[in-house]
Amino acid sequence: MLKTCFLYSAFFILPSALMLGIQTKQVQAISPNNNQFKASKINWDILTQASTISASRLEAKAQQLFEKGDFSGSIPLLEAAINNYANLGDDYGQIRALRNLGLVYLKLGEWQNSEVTLNRCLNLIQQISNNQKTAQLTASVLEVKGQLLLSIGQAEAALNTWKEASQIYKEIENYLGLIRSNINQAQALQALGLYSQAFKQLEITKENLQDQPDTIVKVKALQSLGDVLRGTGQVQASQKVLESSLAIAENLQAPEEIAIILISLGNTAILLENPEAANLFYQEAIEESPVAEIKIQAILNQLNLFVQQKKYFAATESVRNIDDLLNQLPISQLAIYARINLAKSLLSLQIIVLANSNNKPLYSTAKISDYLVTAVQQARNLGDTRAESYALGNLGKLYEHNQQLNEAKDLTEKALNLAQAINAADIVYQWKWQLGRILTAQENKEDAILAYSQAVETIRTLRSDIVAVSSELKFDFRDSVEPIYRELVDLLLQPSESGQKDIINQENLRKARKVIEALQLAKLDNFFRNACLDAQPVEIDRVDKNAAIFYTIVLGDRLAVILAIPEQPLVYYTTNISKLEVESTVQNLLDAMANPQKRIFLENYWEPAQKVYNWLINPIEKQLEANQIKTLVFVLEGNLRNIPLASLYDGEKYLAQKYNVAIAPSLELIDPQPLARKELEILSMGITESRQGFPPLPNVRKELEDIQNQTSSEILLNESFTENKANTEIANTTYQVIHIATHGEFSSNAEDTFILTWDEKIDVEELRNMIKSGIQQTRPIELLVLSACRTAAGDNRATLGLAGIAVRAGARSTIASLWYVSDEATAALMKNLYQELTNPEITKAEALSRAQQQLLKDAQTGIINPEFEHPYFWSTFILVGNWL
Numbered sequence: 001m002l003k004t005c006f007l008y009s010a011f012f013i014l015p016s017a018l019m020l021g022i023q024t025k026q027v028q029a030i031s032p033n034n035n036q037f038k039a040s041k042i043n044w045d046i047l048t049q050a051s052t053i054s055a056s057r058l059e060a061k062a063q064q065l066f067e068k069g070d071f072s073g074s075i076p077l078l079e080a081a082i083n084n085y086a087n088l089g090d091d092y093g094q095i096r097a098l099r100n101l102g103l104v105y106l107k108l109g110e111w112q113n114s115e116v117t118l119n120r121c122l123n124l125i126q127q128i129s130n131n132q133k134t135a136q137l138t139a140s141v142l143e144v145k146g147q148l149l150l151s152i153g154q155a156e157a158a159l160n161t162w163k164e165a166s167q168i169y170k171e172i173e174n175y176l177g178l179i180r181s182n183i184n185q186a187q188a189l190q191a192l193g194l195y196s197q198a199f200k201q202l203e204i205t206k207e208n209l210q211d212q213p214d215t216i217v218k219v220k221a222l223q224s225l226g227d228v229l230r231g232t233g234q235v236q237a238s239q240k241v242l243e244s245s246l247a248i249a250e251n252l253q254a255p256e257e258i259a260i261i262l263i264s265l266g267n268t269a270i271l272l273e274n275p276e277a278a279n280l281f282y283q284e285a286i287e288e289s290p291v292a293e294i295k296i297q298a299i300l301n302q303l304n305l306f307v308q309q310k311k312y313f314a315a316t317e318s319v320r321n322i323d324d325l326l327n328q329l330p331i332s333q334l335a336i337y338a339r340i341n342l343a344k345s346l347l348s349l350q351i352i353v354l355a356n357s358n359n360k361p362l363y364s365t366a367k368i369s370d371y372l373v374t375a376v377q378q379a380r381n382l383g384d385t386r387a388e389s390y391a392l393g394n395l396g397k398l399y400e401h402n403q404q405l406n407e408a409k410d411l412t413e414k415a416l417n418l419a420q421a422i423n424a425a426d427i428v429y430q431w432k433w434q435l436g437r438i439l440t441a442q443e444n445k446e447d448a449i450l451a452y453s454q455a456v457e458t459i460r461t462l463r464s465d466i467v468a469v470s471s472e473l474k475f476d477f478r479d480s481v482e483p484i485y486r487e488l489v490d491l492l493l494q495p496s497e498s499g500q501k502d503i504i505n506q507e508n509l510r511k512a513r514k515v516i517e518a519l520q521l522a523k524l525d526n527f528f529r530n531a532c533l534d535a536q537p538v539e540i541d542r543v544d545k546n547a548a549i550f551y552t553i554v555l556g557d558r559l560a561v562i563l564a565i566p567e568q569p570l571v572y573y574t575t576n577i578s579k580l581e582v583e584s585t586v587q588n589l590l591d592a593m594a595n596p597q598k599r600i601f602l603e604n605y606w607e608p609a610q611k612v613y614n615w616l617i618n619p620i621e622k623q624l625e626a627n628q629i630k631t632l633v634f635v636l637e638g639n640l641r642n643i644p645l646a647s648l649y650d651g652e653k654y655l656a657q658k659y660n661v662a663i664a665p666s667l668e669l670i671d672p673q674p675l676a677r678k679e680l681e682i683l684s685m686g687i688t689e690s691r692q693g694f695p696p697l698p699n700v701r702k703e704l705e706d707i708q709n710q711t712s713s714e715i716l717l718n719e720s721f722t723e724n725k726a727n728t729e730i731a732n733t734t735y736q737v738i739h740i741a742t743h744g745e746f747s748s749n750a751e752d753t754f755i756l757t758w759d760e761k762i763d764v765e766e767l768r769n770m771i772k773s774g775i776q777q778t779r780p781i782e783l784l785v786l787s788a789c790r791t792a793a794g795d796n797r798a799t800l801g802l803a804g805i806a807v808r809a810g811a812r813s814t815i816a817s818l819w820y821v822s823d824e825a826t827a828a829l830m831k832n833l834y835q836e837l838t839n840p841e842i843t844k845a846e847a848l849s850r851a852q853q854q855l856l857k858d859a860q861t862g863i864i865n866p867e868f869e870h871p872y873f874w875s876t877f878i879l880v881g882n883w884l
Contacts, residue, residue, distance in 0.1 A: 069333030072383030259289035686741030744789030746801030
């Protein structure tokens, strides 16, 4: 999907637009006869007559160039207008033109020039009388300044600036300006990780829009709000707002706006996993738009969709429709990016065709190269350094694909230098990654590792941008971010000498371990859509001398494991196995686990469970024994995260019968404090009855009563278990353990991860706020137990949701289930667990392990239902986080 602008972008203001508070149209119809020579000649003629042409006309011409994407071309016109206004003593005109010039510099990525120009505006404003016109100008300057501050990473300053603009707009009753500033505030709040506040801001904005009359400006505001909602992951809400915008646009008979909204609806439909609807929206935009630029955007989005779906013939038909339209466009930023995006889609299409058939691609490498070379030349003509870097980098990628490595390296380095010159970190990391791949192909391992490491470091500095802000990026994460970490680990874990596959020096092992930790943090940032995690390196020796940490990573041709044992060098070992075989083995294990019939279990479960055991545990079991290791802590990735590791099988015993087992989303997120072993104070909450379409859980009452009989426990059951009542209870009492026995679901999407209460569903952030609500809760919850929850069906990354709840809830440890089992088995397991937790001599991991062993033993001896012998019943619960 081609991304729409996430910010509600500032626009040019002219005297009439300023007085009326009306936004000019963003896209103008293009005459096929326009060309760069004519545009340049007109600009030269205007400048030579600048002293006799009114400043307002110069501004109007600058605006035309701005809207066509010729930002550099508008600069001399605005400078001439500023001089004219100064000579006339027109302070308002001078401020307005300076403000527009600051916006142009912002679009070009010239942050310093933009800042200096906007500060000139604000200084001039202080020198003139304060009235409504001055206030309007001040707010419009602050809008642009807020965008500048956010662009250079100062999100908090941007938020405060937009708040100031909002206050001015409110005082002068410019409600459309107020709406723009509110939408931008939501963006700043996202960048700061304040997701709940951003959502509330958008809800207020939506309500304010309902009170406005139906105008083109309202249409644009709603369309922008719909894009923001999609960007923050609220795709259902995005669809509704965009549909409202479309209805008004159709009523106003505004074809350009209709087409733009249809494209936004198509983008939203993709995130709703409805590609058929997306295609229809794009096609309608193509057919209805009277403007070449909008048609091209719709065709490019449709082409990108076809490429993703590997629809070769539909994609080639889309390509045929683009060339004529591209030739109608003058040189502009839009035309440059249209060519770049077309080239990217054609390269992807070429890769698909060559991989799946012997057909000759519709477009040759030379033709794709022509699009990018033209884009480079046009970007240089416009002085758009960012676009030039982007075009050069993609040209380098084309050469990389065709194994012309020297040329690819040269182009990539040029693109990188341009991006670094304008501090465009969001593309710097891409070219660093590309350079790393090229150097790897040239067998320059040392420089490749350096390039990859710099790419990872750049991503770290962009946590609130690349990994967090937009949920659209969430869907690209596995393709555009995650591989960088994997490929760097792969390089670090390659032996210096052939034939020595498991001999890696300690420095590289430490670096690889650090990169794996960084990958886990990036995944969780991506899950939350904000960089909310404060991570600090923790030495295992300081945490637990009887625990070993397993870092696993599935590489292209092997499963690699780095083992950290206290006071010992890092251990590295591998199994030569493809990613496909890892995934199929894990799936076989889970399929057998899902059917707890003993005969099928004996035939189908032990084999894959033993195979995974041999991958992870068997190669180093003697070292574990020699170092008296009691607890195994796993930092997992890929499908291995979905396995209940306690049920791995060595041919005679399960892993839970030999070791305590825990999961760490990242060791850097572990708060290394043991459970305070005074009398446990527990808040137990649950639902026994059917609510909101979920089935009843009749054994929950017994589960909570058993906990109360063993510990000091308060119970909120059924109608007593609401978010408000839970908040009240937590506010008045300090609890070490919170136990929630209710339906819930863990998903790879934060929005679909929830806990069921009596009257509603609460998400990850609401759960965190609930747990943090107590004024007496001055220290973290020691343990959060989630009973009767499960991972989302069909979501192979759903354990991200489990890890997300474990981290975001603010509890040191979380015990939760990978899938839902009978509440009878859960009640029995929980009774065992709390009996063990009262023992001050054991850790939480050991308490869970003993509880599982007891359930297994009771089932084998017939004390409880013999079916519970199957790991399906006793291994579903895992401990995430602090295991002490």
